[in-house]
Amino acid sequence: MNRREFLQLLSVAAAGGMPLAAAAAGLARQGKGAGAGGGFYELPRFGNVHLMHFTDCHAQLLPVHFREPNVNLGIADMGGRPPHLVGEALLRHFGVRQGTPEAHAFTYLDFEKAARTYGKVGGFAHLATLVKQLRAGRPGALLLDGGDTWQGSGTALWTKGQDMVEACKQLGVDVMTGHWEFTLGAERVQKIVEGDFKGRIDFVAQNVKTADFGDPVFPPYVIKPMNGVAVAIVGQAFPYTPIANPRYFVADWNFGIQEEAMQKAVDEARAKGAQAVVVLSHNGMDVDIKMAARVRGIDAILGGHTHDGVPAPVVVKNAGGQTLVTNAGSNGKFLGVLDFDVRGGKVADFRYKLLPVFANLLPADRDMEALIRKLRAPYEAKLGEKLAVTEGLLYRRGNFNGTFDQLILDGLMAMKDAEIAFSPGFRWGTTLLPGQPILMEHLMDQTAITYPYTTVSEMTGETIKTVLEDVCDNLFNPDPYYQQGGDMVRVGGLAYTCDPNAKMGSRILDMQLKGKPIEAAKNRGRRLGAGFRGKPASPAASRSGT
């Protein structure tokens, strides 16, 4: 369906009188304005510093469906505030009307119907059109990539991230930081940064140091001149990369939040003349909010990792003034646009908008479309292999489970002849609507990682509880600095009750297998665990499902 047909369809649907369709018609009317997507993407220029930000696209070059979570629990102070608002609560908080295209982009509400009405989101060819359009009205604008870009698809895995490197260069990314990038190995990352990216894209990370002497591996920040203003972009890579992902990929590097070093980098950039300081962060939003309260001199933290599509920034007060904290969702669904008015050497005012990328409203950029076709060509046959047709909605996100996870777990238990299965609580992975075929491409969207080991081992109830408690604490620790992001490890065959507000060791209750309680140490000798992606040949093999 082309754009014109889509708009016509919306008009017809509007005649049907459904609220959703009526709203869609509004979108269609806007679509008749000037420029791509018409009024929907008309964003008046403000101030003199312009930053565009996307993050966690997880290598999705083509448009996709992506269902936002219906559960996102916030513990302690984090409850009841962004990013821990979903569905209607999120819409109320940000004043977004139900039954609008924005409501579809930001929530899971009425997902299947809304997805069929508004179509797919993201895709680099459509994103490229939006970026070009914004650049035309915002001279000097920088495009920032928050990372998790080189992982998440079959082609990114098979080309070792090269497809995304090419696409990002073509898109015109200026500055980048990382997380899953590191699972391609330190050597590969450095080859790209020092080769493909040289003179084109700055890879910044103030919190990656050599394990021996603590020397910086990447430049901590870059300072770019823009419309007479010096703008510093400080990089913050995912602090827990060697813990959440296998250590051996980055054996010689240390990560961590490194708050003091962050303060030092900010102060140093200011001393060098930066009038606006922005952190491009892969901390996750709760960690960013805590960091914003403790580090002085940051004007905005443009964040990712936790995949939160947050319509407006959270303003955090600190000893140095205030810091905006944003999070720009995932899977290429959104482009954040931050405008600063810098006067008298400091930020006087700002505007922020998180724009959903509707593929039906933004025509594909021809050059990017051609590049993507070329990149995918060698793999099309493999990607297009039809595995099944789904009857229900298949999605990933949610604190405890997702239907696509359940399908993977059922598959593991069946193929490995195991009673219980574990699979990591990844927040990436695209969504399929009922009736859509499940292609190899979609399976790769959920599982394409560089350490895809499936292990079967005998586990006692005690071990299972330890694993669940450990992962649970990484998600629900009341101090965000002790959280790693992601969601709870997915389980198949096993039922349990979770009390997120309890202390570590007391959160997992009432574990049951086929309706019978699992008791610690009693299940020795039974095939209990099929861990998707453990690490064989290492003592951590028992950390099934991480």
Next chain:
Amino acid sequence: MDRNRREVMKAGGGAALFAVLAAAGLIRPGEALANGWNKAAFEGKTMPEALKALGAANPANSTDITMKAPDIAENGAVVPVGVESKIAGTESIAIFVDKNPSPLAASFDIPSGTEPSVTTRVKMGQTSDVYAVVKANGKFFIAKKEIKVTLGGCGG
């Protein structure tokens, strides 16, 4: 990145360099250790026991002690812990891992005129509070930081 320094270390080789320093009289293996070794403190099985053996039964909380350590350890077997004291007259700095079988992990004597800043690596079997105990002018001060040791797990 200071590549030169790394090259020197590589060229010298750890053991060879140590031998040179020892020959130059800068390090006296064995002797230095034997002099200050507080067996009872290092073998104490609980924090109070080890503190008592150090003569530091009731240290006062201090904000003049800065601890530099990860919030979550990347590898429990080698957790970098740094301690800096701004307390005038600092004589020694000790590091305790509360939940280790023997909590006292390290003790440094700080000769007068030396910057009271030390870094070492400790081994941790589980999440624990880690304490820095500073002796200054005969009095003891303490600061703590929780370091989490985790199996890992990620969804980002």
